[in-house]
Amino acid sequence: MTGSELTNIRSPRVKAARRLAKRAFRDRDRAFLAEGPQAVREALAREGVVVELFTTAEAETRHPELIAAATAAGVPVLRASGEVMAELAQTVTPQGLLAVCRFVHVPLAEAVPYTVGREAARRDGEAGTARLVAVLAHVRDPGNAGTVLRVADAAGADAVLFTDASVDPYNGKCVRASAGSLFHLPVATGVAVERAVGHMKAQGLRVLAADGAGTATLDDVDLSGPTAWIFGNEAWGLPEELLRLADEVVRVPIYGRAESLNLATAAAVCLYASARAQRGT
Amino acid sequence: MTGSELTNIRSPRVKAARRLAKRAFRDRDRAFLAEGPQAVREALAREGVVVELFTTAEAETRHPELIAAATAAGVPVLRASGEVMAELAQTVTPQGLLAVCRFVHVPLAEAVPYTVGREAARRDGEAGTARLVAVLAHVRDPGNAGTVLRVADAAGADAVLFTDASVDPYNGKCVRASAGSLFHLPVATGVAVERAVGHMKAQGLRVLAADGAGTATLDDVDLSGPTAWIFGNEAWGLPEELLRLADEVVRVPIYGRAESLNLATAAAVCLYASARAQRGT
Structure with missing residues (x-):
């Protein structure tokens, strides 16, 4: 004391x-x-x-x-x-x-590291290669952001990126909702979304935008490879220009009559679908 | 006017x-x-x-x-x-x-209908047979309850049951979080959990309790048949006696370092796993 x-x-x-x-x-x-x-x-x-x-x-x-x-x-x-x-x-x-x-965040290049000969490194399961990344773009509600951070951690994501238009990961509500996950995996913050997408593509990650407007559903896409998911604002989803940046726009299939899922549950379904596909379960 | x-x-x-x-x-x-x-x-x-x-x-x-x-x-x-x-x-x-x-809720027997010769009815895809049911047991937070209702609707669940120890589905926060789903699918409320489980087993549904204490993970169980999921209180999960009532206690696998998932994201992963297994996707 x-x-x-x-x-x-x-x-x-x-x-x-x-x-x-x-x-x-x-x-x-x-x-x-x-x-x-x-x-x-x-x-x-x-x-x-x-x-x-x-x-x-x-x-x-x-x-x-x-x-x-x-x-x-x-x-x-x-x-x-x-x-x-x-x-x-x-x-x-x-x-x-x-x-x-x-502060615990790291630069983008450390969260999703540049790797020389990355395909070989990936095959060998070398540390420092990212296979699953969650990007929060325009997420404004700190509770939602923290919950996505927690579910990304649970699904075994290698990093979580907060873009510059998203809430502060150090907001008290976000820290609490993350339930400790803020301390578990590399988090980058304040990243311009175009830069984040460009960087991840250069690292060989397939960039998928999760959006109800997607033509492909989660059941249509091959999720076994290295993947970055972009999640947007709860109320209005992802902006046009961001949808165009992504390799594909993917929606969670709605089997019932709900109009949509909320951000955190949609992220949970997408990230776990990736985790299972990458593990071949 | x-x-x-x-x-x-x-x-x-x-x-x-x-x-x-x-x-x-x-x-x-x-x-x-x-x-x-x-x-x-x-x-x-x-x-x-x-x-x-x-x-x-x-x-x-x-x-x-x-x-x-x-x-x-x-x-x-x-x-x-x-x-x-x-x-x-x-x-x-x-x-x-x-x-x-x-009030829009219905009696248990209407939400999960009694059917004569139910296996034949199921095979024929007859209306009134339940293949996927979500049960909220001891869920106290109305926002969580509404979010689970919404995700159950999205996953194509046939009914949602609120047990007598759970929050009131008509609580304003629950109604808002359900985003309209309260009006989409049959909801029963105030049901004693033992009665709900007994009733569903009698209808041929396999009763799975979602709990971090489960020995089986979501990847281990066959989800292709008619299934009822029981979700518990966020803070302390499901009580012992309820875990014993279930056919199996199942946990969502944690691939990273998170201790657990929150209620709504765990429910999303479980219900979508069921939806996909039942559809053979």
Whole structure:
């Protein structure tokens, strides 16, 4: 424990963390907040990510292993009063654990690496070759974005790209909805979508745009090869120019009477279809 | 148009509709609210469902076809001021259309019909045989429940059952998240889960519980036959006794490092796997 309990919501340390709820301050400090035991656990599992950890007395009793892990990693653990934690946390029922984390995103070329002789590398299953990538283009709802990040992780995606017109992956709702997945796989952010598509095509990935306007359905396309999926805005899908950039526009077949699927469930169906086709199951 | 514009948020008609935001009043009146053009369109497409339609002047200009459909069906159309609509609507940006609807759920035996000689009926693809059913057991979040309803509809499910421990399907958030699907397929509600499982087994449906604790994965089970999926609470899954009732407990394989999927994305993957297996794609 570093010092005594923080009880003043106006103390500089509390204020510095609190303002990370705003994107401008996150970008300035290159830091964000991760709330709750699951996110904190995943953040601590990545070296050098957690800058400081706020905890309540109760949370320390409930999660001694996390306090121990933070201490072992040299992360300052700051005991906070319930009032201070309520001020810092963005959820209605804060669970008494909140980490200030360094940005974890990587450049596009690191998320989807350039590889020399990539086909050979792919055949050999060499590390650093991407077989499945999810791109969030114009996704504005942070909860949706985080859920897609989580499902991409579950489906074994190699990277997730947030284009420049998408929500900030460090938005508190996105971090929470990702349920730790933000810390699991390479994430690039602020990427111009044309650049992302060009880069992925150059790496031998087939770029599929998921859109209800697609002429091909998920059942029509061969998903066994390296694939990048582009997912768009929930309300209006993907813009014309982006549909033209893709190798193919693919829709999830609607077998019943629903007009469409929501973003996260459509992404789940597409990414799992890819995962299974790539594994030959 | 019936009478002049409603401008008083305290008028009996407005108050009677407004209180349908509460479950006790919904149950008493056997009525609920459906907001926005999509839900209103789907509600009007089912005869006898819409009791009355509140609209703003602006919405009337934007959706004349819905006003015409309501009028043709003998549904009273009540012009409301912006203030009255804001009072009635549960969304921050009400779209100026709100229907008071009669309950649409049906008894269990109608949602998943008893059939004499059901195997023969199934072979002949006779109407009234259920091949794919989604059961929401202990689902408490109305947004999740509505999203599962929507994805079940998209996957071509024949019915959706809400057990007695689940959220009210007429909760405003559930209605909105279902995006009209509440009006598309038979929904039963308040069903005891043991009774639902027993009934479905008697109809020849294989009952699969979706749970991260499953020993079988989605890739291991034959999904080509008539199947009922049980989905549980997001936070703690399905209770022991329910897992024992199922023919099999099945998990969605996690290929990456995510701990789990959220309820709606897991349901999407399971229901689409069934839909595709049943269609032989």
